[in-house]
Amino acid sequence: MLATYIQTLVSGLAIGGVYALIALSFSITFTTTKTMNFAQGEFISFGAFIGVAALLLLSGLAGGLTAIPGEAAAGWRYPAAALIATVVAGVMGVLIFLLAVRPFAGKRGMNWVMSTIGFGVILQSIGLTIWGPAPVMVPSPLGDGVLRIAGAGVRPQELIVLASAIAIMVIFDFVMRRTRIGKAMMAVAHSPQTASLMGINVNTVMIGAFALSSGLAGLAGVLIAPIASASLFMGLGFALKAFSGAIIGGLTNPRGCIYGGFILGVLESSVGLWQAQWKEIVVFSLIILVLAFRPQGLFGHASIDKV
Amino acid sequence: MLNLKNVHLAYGPITAVRDASIEVQQGEVVAIVGGNGAGKSTLLKGIAGLMPVDSGQISFENNDITRMPPHVRVARGIALSPEGRQVFSDQSVYDNLTLGAYFRRLSKEALEAEIEEQFKLFPRLRERRSQLAETLSGGEQQMLAIARALMSKPKLLLLDEPSLGLAPKIIQEIFAIIVSLRKAGITILLVEQMANMALAIADRAYVLETGRVTMTGTGQQLLHDPKVRAAYLGVTHTAA
Numbered sequence A: 001m002l003a004t005y006i007q008t009l010v011s012g013l014a015i016g017g018v019y020a021l022i023a024l025s026f027s028i029t030f031t032t033t034k035t036m037n038f039a040q041g042e043f044i045s046f047g048a049f050i051g052v053a054a055l056l057l058l059s060g061l062a063g064g065l066t067a068i069p070g071e072a073a074a075g076w077r078y079p080a081a082a083l084i085a086t087v088v089a090g091v092m093g094v095l096i097f098l099l100a101v102r103p104f105a106g107k108r109g110m111n112w113v114m115s116t117i118g119f120g121v122i123l124q125s126i127g128l129t130i131w132g133p134a135p136v137m138v139p140s141p142l143g144d145g146v147l148r149i150a151g152a153g154v155r156p157q158e159l160i161v162l163a164s165a166i167a168i169m170v171i172f173d174f175v176m177r178r179t180r181i182g183k184a185m186m187a188v189a190h191s192p193q194t195a196s197l198m199g200i201n202v203n204t205v206m207i208g209a210f211a212l213s214s215g216l217a218g219l220a221g222v223l224i225a226p227i228a229s230a231s232l233f234m235g236l237g238f239a240l241k242a243f244s245g246a247i248i249g250g251l252t253n254p255r256g257c258i259y260g261g262f263i264l265g266v267l268e269s270s271v272g273l274w275q276a277q278w279k280e281i282v283v284f285s286l287i288i289l290v291l292a293f294r295p296q297g298l299f300g301h302a303s304i305d306k307v
Numbered sequence B: 001m002l003n004l005k006n007v008h009l010a011y012g013p014i015t016a017v018r019d020a021s022i023e024v025q026q027g028e029v030v031a032i033v034g035g036n037g038a039g040k041s042t043l044l045k046g047i048a049g050l051m052p053v054d055s056g057q058i059s060f061e062n063n064d065i066t067r068m069p070p071h072v073r074v075a076r077g078i079a080l081s082p083e084g085r086q087v088f089s090d091q092s093v094y095d096n097l098t099l100g101a102y103f104r105r106l107s108k109e110a111l112e113a114e115i116e117e118q119f120k121l122f123p124r125l126r127e128r129r130s131q132l133a134e135t136l137s138g139g140e141q142q143m144l145a146i147a148r149a150l151m152s153k154p155k156l157l158l159l160d161e162p163s164l165g166l167a168p169k170i171i172q173e174i175f176a177i178i179v180s181l182r183k184a185g186i187t188i189l190l191v192e193q194m195a196n197m198a199l200a201i202a203d204r205a206y207v208l209e210t211g212r213v214t215m216t217g218t219g220q221q222l223l224h225d226p227k228v229r230a231a232y233l234g235v236t237h238t239a240a
Ligand SMILES: Nc1ncnc2c1ncn2[C@@H]1O[C@H](COP(=O)(O)OP(=O)(O)OP(=O)(O)O)[C@@H](O)[C@H]1O
Pocket: B011, B014, B015, B016, B034, B035, B036, B037, B038, B039, B040, B041, B042, B043, B083
């Protein structure tokens, strides 16, 4: 029984790590630009497929229609593919900001919601043309065997996902709190006008925020592909859950978003252990409860400004 | 040094500054006085680049800066300590000061040295260097806002109501600091509710009424002008 619990906890933390990364990606653009990329789901899917393409390209192997060979992900190729997917998604993030967000940012209305959703629909159509609708099995760089930890069966990819997610979030936190660029991002998040008075190029920071946010989504796609299979429809579910995690944790607090993502992942897999079909009901009831009692999220704080 | 020619500034359909022509010479302290809603803060925002200029021209050191974005103006030497202080409440006093020097890319040692200079000017900030800015009192936040603006090593310092909400003793301190900054060679454009104190230290001053410049003269002239005294110094015509 204990083994089952450990197994559930590890998968919950791994999936939660992915939620946390994506939740963080929502928070990054929300705090700096007061907008979000509602095509984040498509960015996740694209990340996975760009990762697949990179694996095949780097290994020189041919992929089947529904699976790619295990050796393609071996050694340095998986991290290299992850990096490529992150960068490509980051560049796409700059594009979506320039084309679909900036024309509407800071203006009244929510046009950016529609324009980013539209961008996502276009992306998905392009993706379907290139890669087709079938899911592709992606190998894990550590193989698809099962590790035994205290009797519990743990998939190595789950450990990779968890370790990568934690590493990225620790680095992000350090950058935000300790470096010049992090302080500039916090300044823009607090007030773009005042930030510009510090000589900060607010526009550049906003572009950087979208690049970073989208890069994280692309990376999340590569990380989750060996567990969930790459599919152009996989991203939406992750984005929705991650967004919920961000709301639970507090959209304006990056650390809160990370906790929210992990809480959601662990909760989901625990409920799944008990009654799989109750998963969504419990998760979304929790979100509604949290919002009813703490509209700013569990870790969000209503800011106090002296007058 | 700074030259505004027939500047119009508006918030959408609401014109806040009309046809303003204002000049600030190198080394001067120039005051802008006027009632609530006269357009004083709007004028400073226009000079700092926070608002687009609808018509007219702003030049600084003989360069046209009318369309220059705010972060570039800071690098050229124009710093604004904004109305309502606007400190970064979620960052420490130290980090706020660091941000003031953001574009200068100072080495760690140079940054420390300059922050130390600000602490000499505002000793209260030294004891609170690691505190979040939101935990400072209003007066301390005002000092932080001025110190932060000074961290950019400005040639022209724009101060929007530095005395707002401060105790009389602190106001005295702030004005003493303004005078010392002028001695240090910084040109100052000062917007103040404390019109008498502002006019007393100002070389020249402008009176702004509903967006228009209605009067200008030396600080002393305006200080003794019966209309100014009646409108802004709380002194009636008969008493003057
Ligand atoms: N963000 C804004 N949107 C619309 N109108 C504004 C805005 N800010 C100021 N105004 C209007 O512009 C005019 C000038 O405002 P401004 O803040 O420049 O006045 P002020 O002289 O600084 O006043 P105070 O002494 O009260 O600070 C006012 O009529 C005000 O209502």
